[in-house]
Amino acid sequence: MKVKVLSRNPDDYVRETKLDIQRVPRNYDPSLHPFEVPREYTRALNATKLERVFAKPFLASLDGHRDGVNCMAKHPKSLSTMLSGSFSNGLVWNLTKRECVRTLQAHEGFVRGMVVRFCGTSFFTVGDDKTIKQWKMETPGYGEEEEPLNTILGKSVFTCIDHHQKEGVFVTCGQQVDIWDEQRSSPIRSFSWGVDSFSCVRFNPVETELLASCASDRSIVLYDMREATPLKKVIMNMRSNTLCWNPMEAYNFTCSNEDYNLYTYDMRYLDKPFTVHMDHVSAVLDVDYSPTGKEFVSASFDKTIRIFPKDSGHSREVYHTKRMQHVISIKWSSDNKYILSASDEMNIRLWKANAAEKLGLLAPREKSAVNYSQKLKEKFQHHPQIRRISRHRHLPKSIYSQSKELRVMKEARRRKERNVRKHSKPGSMPVVTEKEKHVVTVVK
Numbered sequence: 001m002k003v004k005v006l007s008r009n010p011d012d013y014v015r016e017t018k019l020d021i022q023r024v025p026r027n028y029d030p031s032l033h034p035f036e037v038p039r040e041y042t043r044a045l046n047a048t049k050l051e052r053v054f055a056k057p058f059l060a061s062l063d064g065h066r067d068g069v070n071c072m073a074k075h076p077k078s079l080s081t082m083l084s085g086s087f088s089n090g091l092v093w094n095l096t097k098r099e100c101v102r103t104l105q106a107h108e109g110f111v112r113g114m115v116v117r118f119c120g121t122s123f124f125t126v127g128d129d130k131t132i133k134q135w136k137m138e139t140p141g142y143g144e145e146e147e148p149l150n151t152i153l154g155k156s157v158f159t160c161i162d163h164h165q166k167e168g169v170f171v172t173c174g175q176q177v178d179i180w181d182e183q184r185s186s187p188i189r190s191f192s193w194g195v196d197s198f199s200c201v202r203f204n205p206v207e208t209e210l211l212a213s214c215a216s217d218r219s220i221v222l223y224d225m226r227e228a229t230p231l232k233k234v235i236m237n238m239r240s241n242t243l244c245w246n247p248m249e250a251y252n253f254t255c256s257n258e259d260y261n262l263y264t265y266d267m268r269y270l271d272k273p274f275t276v277h278m279d280h281v282s283a284v285l286d287v288d289y290s291p292t293g294k295e296f297v298s299a300s301f302d303k304t305i306r307i308f309p310k311d312s313g314h315s316r317e318v319y320h321t322k323r324m325q326h327v328i329s330i331k332w333s334s335d336n337k338y339i340l341s342a343s344d345e346m347n348i349r350l351w352k353a354n355a356a357e358k359l360g361l362l363a364p365r366e367k368s369a370v371n372y373s374q375k376l377k378e379k380f381q382h383h384p385q386i387r388r389i390s391r392h393r394h395l396p397k398s399i400y401s402q403s404k405e406l407r408v409m410k411e412a413r414r415r416k417e418r419n420v421r422k423h424s425k426p427g428s429m430p431v432v433t434e435k436e437k438h439v440v441t442v443v444k
Contacts, residue, residue: 044380047373048389055355057319059338062348064091064100069342071113072329075137077120079335084348085111090125092139095338095350102139104146107131113161115170122149126158126172132180152185154178160200165208169225173198177213179225191223191230200242206250212267214240218440220255222267232444234270236263237437242286246310248293254310256284260406262298263438264310270442272435277308279315281402286330290353297339297353299327302399305341305351318393319351 013023030036067087075081080096087110092102107127116123116137125133133148140146156175163170168182175197178187195215204210211223220240221233236257243255254264260280263273282302289296295316297307303324306315325344332339332353339351352359362370380386395403421429 040376041380041383043373044376044383045386045389047377048386051356051373051377052389052392054358057317057352057355058321059350059352060098062093062098062100062350063346064093064103065089065346065348068328068344068346069348070110070328072331072340072342072348073114073116073123074331074334075116075120076118076334079333081137082331082340082348083114083116083123084329084342085114085125086346087111088127090114090135093348098350104135106133106135112157112159113172115161115163117163117168118165124161124163124170126161128157130154130157132158132161132172134182150182152180159198162201162203162211164203165205167208171201171203171211173201173213177201177211177221177223189225189228191221193219193221193230193233195219195221199239202243202245202253204245204250204253205247206245210267212243212245212253214243214255219443220265220270232270232442234265234442235440237440241284244287244289244296246289246293247291252310254287254289254296256287256298257438258283259438260284260300261438262287262296262308270439272433272439274435275311275313276434276438277313277315279306279308279318279403280304281399281406285326285328288330288332290332291334291336295353297330297332299330299341301326302402303327303343303396304399305330305339307339307353317355318395319355320396320399321349323347324349 013025015023065084065086069084069086071085073083080094082093082095084091084093085106088105088107090104090106090111091100094101106125107129109128111125111127113126114123121137122134123137125135130153132152132154134150135148158172158174161170161172170180170182172178172180176190176192177198179189181188195217197216198213199216201211201213209225211225213221215221216239218237218239219233219235220243222231224231238257238259240255240257243253246252251267252264253267254262256262260282262277262284264275264277265273280298280300280302282300284298284300286299287296293310295307295309297305299305303320303326305319305327307317308315323345327341327343329342330339337353339353341349341351
């Protein structure tokens with residue numbers, strides 16, 4: 001004789017403690033839930049609206065400089081330590097306490113560049129007084145004088161410095177690009193390619209022997225440390241100010257340009273950038289990648305900061321305040337949560353990388369609610385109402401009117417090109433894509 005017995009696992013319906021929520025068995029059969037999609041759409045709409053309500057990105061302002069902040073440097077080992085340099089002095093900041101822990105009289109004139117050694121024990125500064133100085137990271141004890149560990153006197157003014165990721169080698173640029181060994185007082189290799197001066201030089205964080213620099217003749221030059229001559233250079237229509245390598249993709253770098261755009265290149269194919277990032281209404285002065293390599297942040301002369309996804313032509317976020325002037329330097333923190341901006345009016349500002357993110361510890365239920373809302377927003381992101389709300393940003397009137405004007409000018413140029421092509425001999429006016437317009441030539 002067969003006896004049928006109902007067998008249930010108590011774990012599916014019994015609460016662990018009396019404080020827990022009652023466990024309700026659910027049948028996920030779609031035919032039983034005909035209104036699931038409209039319900040999810042409403043939730044996604046509410047989540048998008050709430051995200052805009054709680055978008056408060058500005059966290060703190062660090063003031064201690066007596067002149068416009070010229071450069072910043074991240075500490076490779078410590079999230080809470082950050083360095084900044086302005087006219088003649090450098091400051092070391094503790095970001096958790098939001099205070100300056102050390103001031104040093106670094107150079108005569110402006111501090112042009114700072115970088116922390118890969119091990120985090122010391123840092124280097126370069127300035128207008130043609131010197132490179134190495135400093136201890138530890139604050140000197142009571143009664144001890146603030147003295148550099150090492151000072152190297154160069155032949156010309158240095159404009160930028162960067163350190164190798166694994167070895168005791170660093171690179172500077174000015175009238176030429178010099179590679180230095182920490183133990184020597186003269187460069188081990190120098191590169192120049194008929195250029196007056198260089199504004200920026202960066203080591204590749206993945207392929208550590210490669211470097212790239214921005215030159216005053218509108219070119220971006222690539223080098224290999226192991227070779228005696230530069231590899232190749234791409235000449236653009238206007239000058240690039242700075243560049244930054246993608247920390248996750250060895251061949252990709254993004255440069256900030258004077259023509260209000262940013263360009264992401266693959267160093268193997270320099271004929272044209274694979275993405276043109278447009279949104280700024282004035283020269284872009286600095287750029288820095290997030291540690292994930294999926295996004296980067298740019299600082300502009302138009303007094304705004306913008307966050308771009310690396311594959312997108314337009315920014316996902318724009319930050320500005322009434323008091324913030326031209327943003328000169330920008331850094332994305334190593335934990336991917338914060339952005340630091342240094343501007344003309346002597347302030348360093350701390351921002352959230354995700355404007356609506358709740359800081360501090362989240363309860364497990366809060367985490368799951370955030371993840372659920374995020375998935376809903378991704379699912380319905382292309383619906384007109386949700387897209388409109390998520391993209392909406394309030395901009396200062398000057399920036400809004402400038403961007404409108406630039407849009408009109410671009411459309412007029414496009415229209416003129418179309419008309420000329422229409423009234424020309426077929427094939428005499430080839431179509432030039434937006435990506436190809438900005439590159440003059442590639443020299444190998």
